[in-house]
Amino acid sequence: MEGVEAAGGLREEVERLRRDLAEAREQQAATSGVLAVLGRATSDLDAVLESVVDSARRLCRADIALIFLLEGDAYRLAFVSGDLTEDNRTYLAQHPLAQDRGTLAGRVGLERRPQQIPDVLADPEYGRPDIQRHGGFRTTMGVPMLLDGEVVGVLIVWRTEVDPFSERATELLTTFATQAAIAIRNVDLVNALQARTAELEVASRHKSEFLASMSHELRTPLNAVIGFSEVLLERMFGDLNDRQEEYLRDIWSSGKHLLELLNEILDLSKVEAGQMVLEPTEFSLQEALGHGLALVRERASRHGIGLGLEVAPGVGPVRADELRIKQVIVNLLSNAVKFTPDGGRVEVRARTEGGEVLVTVADTGTGVAAEDRERIFESFQQGGRRASTTEGTGLGLTLSKRIVELHGGRIWVDSELGVGSTFGFAIPAGVPATAADAAVDDPGRVDGERTVVVIDDDRRSVDLLTVYAEAAGLRVVSARDGRRGVELVRGLQPAMVVLDILLPELDGWQVLESLKADPATAAIPVVIVSVLDERPRGLALGAAEYLVKPVSREGVLDALARCGPEATWPTS
Amino acid sequence: MADQLILIIEDNERNLKLVRDVLQFSGFRTAEARTAEDGLALASASPPDLVLLDLQLPGIDGMEAFRQLRGSPPTAGVPVVAVTALAMKDDRERVLRAGFDGYLEKPISVRELASQVRAFLTAAELPDDR
Numbered sequence: 236m237e238g239v240e241a242a243g244g245l246r247e248e249v250e251r252l253r254r255d256l257a258e259a260r261e262q263q264a265a266t267s268g269v270l271a272v273l274g275r276a277t278s279d280l281d282a283v284l285e286s287v288v289d290s291a292r293r294l295c296r297a298d299i300a301l302i303f304l305l306e307g308d309a310y311r312l313a314f315v316s317g318d319l320t321e322d323n324r325t326y327l328a329q330h331p332l333a334q335d336r337g338t339l340a341g342r343v344g345l346e347r348r349p350q351q352i353p354d355v356l357a358d359p360e361y362g363r364p365d366i367q368r369h370g371g372f373r374t375t376m377g378v379p380m381l382l383d384g385e386v387v388g389v390l391i392v393w394r395t396e397v398d399p400f401s402e403r404a405t406e407l408l409t410t411f412a413t414q415a416a417i418a419i420r421n422v423d424l425v426n427a428l429q430a431r432t433a434e435l436e437v438a439s440r441h442k443s444e445f446l447a448s449m450s451h452e453l454r455t456p457l458n459a460v461i462g463f464s465e466v467l468l469e470r471m472f473g474d475l476n477d478r479q480e481e482y483l484r485d486i487w488s489s490g491k492h493l494l495e496l497l498n499e500i501l502d503l504s505k506v507e508a509g510q511m512v513l514e515p516t517e518f519s520l521q522e523a524l525g526h527g528l529a530l531v532r533e534r535a536s537r538h539g540i541g542l543g544l545e546v547a548p549g550v551g552p553v554r555a556d557e558l559r560i561k562q563v564i565v566n567l568l569s570n571a572v573k574f575t576p577d578g579g580r581v582e583v584r585a586r587t588e589g590g591e592v593l594v595t596v597a598d599t600g601t602g603v604a605a606e607d608r609e610r611i612f613e614s615f616q617q618g619g620r621r622a623s624t625t626e627g628t629g630l631g632l633t634l635s636k637r638i639v640e641l642h643g644g645r646i647w648v649d650s651e652l653g654v655g656s657t658f659g660f661a662i663p664a665g666v667p668a669t670a671a672d673a674a675v676d677d678p679g680r681v682d683g684e685r686t687v688v689v690i691d692d693d694r695r696s697v698d699l700l701t702v703y704a705e706a707a708g709l710r711v712v713s714a715r716d717g718r719r720g721v722e723l724v725r726g727l728q729p730a731m732v733v734l735d736i737l738l739p740e741l742d743g744w745q746v747l748e749s750l751k752a753d754p755a756t757a758a759i760p761v762v763i764v765s766v767l768d769e770r771p772r773g774l775a776l777g778a779a780e781y782l783v784k785p786v787s788r789e790g791v792l793d794a795l796a797r798c799g800p801e802a803t804w805p806t807s
Numbered sequence: 808m809a810d811q812l813i814l815i816i817e818d819n820e821r822n823l824k825l826v827r828d829v830l831q832f833s834g835f836r837t838a839e840a841r842t843a844e845d846g847l848a849l850a851s852a853s854p855p856d857l858v859l860l861d862l863q864l865p866g867i868d869g870m871e872a873f874r875q876l877r878g879s880p881p882t883a884g885v886p887v888v889a890v891t892a893l894a895m896k897d898d899r900e901r902v903l904r905a906g907f908d909g910y911l912e913k914p915i916s917v918r919e920l921a922s923q924v925r926a927f928l929t930a931a932e933l934p935d936d937r
Contacts, residue, residue, distance in 0.1 A: 459825060462914060783929065787908055787930045
């Protein structure tokens with residue numbers, strides 16, 4: 236007998252454990268369900284809170300679960316799970332509960348901890364029989380939803396029979412209330428963040444618009460200042476004495492300086508607003524450095540400053556935004572000349588290293604103190620290098636840093652006070668993946684029949700010709716110097732070539748001669764577009780057409796049509 | 808050649824004066840308008856040899872003025888050069904796509920203005936098959 240009783244007890248024990256385990260599993264599943272919703276729908280609070288009331292009702296084995304949120308000084312029904320008629324639901328929603336002991340919600344809010352009323356009809360303090368009638372509950376339990384110690388709402392479960400909730404149900408409900416509170420906080424944070432972001436976007440747009448219109452407003456009078464000083468300096472309306480000329484030059488260069496400053500402010504605001512778009516092309520770094528040196532040569536020689544340029548072998552063309560990189564080079568060079576005392580030296584070096592092109596500008600100037608070396612790249616900082624003759628804008632290095640970073644590169648300074656500074660920047664060498672390189676390896680890949688090679692070192696001419704040719708359904712590949720141009724034509728076998736005469740490396744005449752001398756390229760029609768009016772010479776050397784710059788749209792289209800591939804030309 | 812008439816449409820008094828005086832100094836005749844409306848009226852009354860058209864004008868803007876010049880028989884063949892403070896590549900392309908005969912960027916170069924205008928006039932005289 237004892238054995239049988241023991242076996243019965245054991246069976247009950249096993250059964251109880253099995254039930255507990257199943258329950259625990261179910262709770263775990265529900266909790267992770269709520270957590271999943273919580274993580275997914277940060278902006279969809281309703282989904283989270285609905286999932287909370289559903290799980291609370293199921294796991295506490297309640298008939299109805301509800302969330303009341305504190306609005307003003309009363310609790311208002313926000314979510315319900317369970318079998319409640321539409322009428323009753325509406326009644327509850329329309330009758331907020333006061334913060335007093337007359338309801339469970341009020342009591343939970345006052346006590347700030349879980350509360351239970353085992354039988355509402357037997358509770359002497361309960362003061363809302365109307366709510367009880369419409370809710371139809373007898374036993375009710377609730378826990379506060381706390382945010383930073385403040386009650387923001389109450390999570391409540393009801394049973395229609397008198398059947399008090401267990402300790403375990405209280406714990407569960409507390410877990411859910413905590414999750415609901417977190418969800419509310421997350422949504423508040425997300426909403427606040429979105430509102431702030433929207434405000435910032437509006438502010439940033441206003442700033443950009445303001446700068447754009449300011450820049451126009453400031454430019455217009457500046458153009459007059461610069462233009463009229465030029466008129467006088469050109470002596471269009473009479474001679475000048477030395478003093479007058481000197482002052483006019485001061486007016487003119489101050490105007491130019493202001494214009495530069497304006498452009499830098501505008502560029503910088505464009506970078507900050509993420510609106511600066513790079514226009515990468517392939518160009519010769521050596522020439523860009525030469526261009527920069529040419530611009531500072533006059534000032535350097537006035538101050539007896541020696542200039543040097545050393546480009547290591549292996550520094551080929553780079554692919555980057557030519558105008559922007561030139562801007563960086565000019566900025567570093569003019570700083571170096573500005574901060575180098577009379578009789579000093581500025582050395583420019585370029586080399587490639589680990590897939591990058593490095594450019595350094597070393598001066599024998601005043602140097603930059605260690606504590607200023609980071610700061611100097613931030614807006615309106617000039618370190619301690621504020622010489623009395625300084626007219627730097629304080630924006631140049633900031634802008635240079637942004638430009639280099641847009642190219643995926645970096646900029647730095649090494650310096651010793653009193654000895655000099657070396658500013659350097661590195662950008663990816665960007666092994667030029669041009670159509671020409673592809674064509675040399677695999678000539679079949681590029682459709683030479685629809686391609687025009689434009690050989691011109693003037694960006695504006697290339698832009699213009701590109702627009703015209705693209706309108707005619709052609710693809711344009713451009714080269715900035717004669718040597719590169721000949722390589723491109725050999726590699727691409729284009730339908731035609733548009734050739735400028737005044738070019739770096741090989742000039743247009745040499746390009747024309749070498750194309751006509753090579754059987755592989757002799758048959759490709761060449762249209763010369765140049766400021767030089769030397770039509771007979773061009774035609775004698777084998778050019779198919781000769782246009783003098785500036786060219787009209789019709790002139791170009793007509794020449795393309797007569798010399799180019801048999802294509803369907805738009806009749807304009 | 809020396810008596811070619813250039814119509815300057817520009818709303819800023821001083822910039823207008825600058826361009827006018829430099830062109831007159833170089834031997835051009837000039838006509839001037841401060842709004843697109845006035846410019847259009849002047850152009851159709853006595854068509855100039857070339858129009859220098861500022862793009863940012865009050866009222867009718869430069870682009871619209873250009874369309875009206877091209878759309879009206881007396882001025883349809885007159886070359887039009889945009890004068891613009893906008894120097895972005897997109898703006899340049901927009902101007903050229905619209906069919907302007909060229910563009911000048913502000914600040915204009917006093918030293919080069921006359922030769923630029925002469926070059927635009929020469930380009931416009933090139934025979935075409937229109």
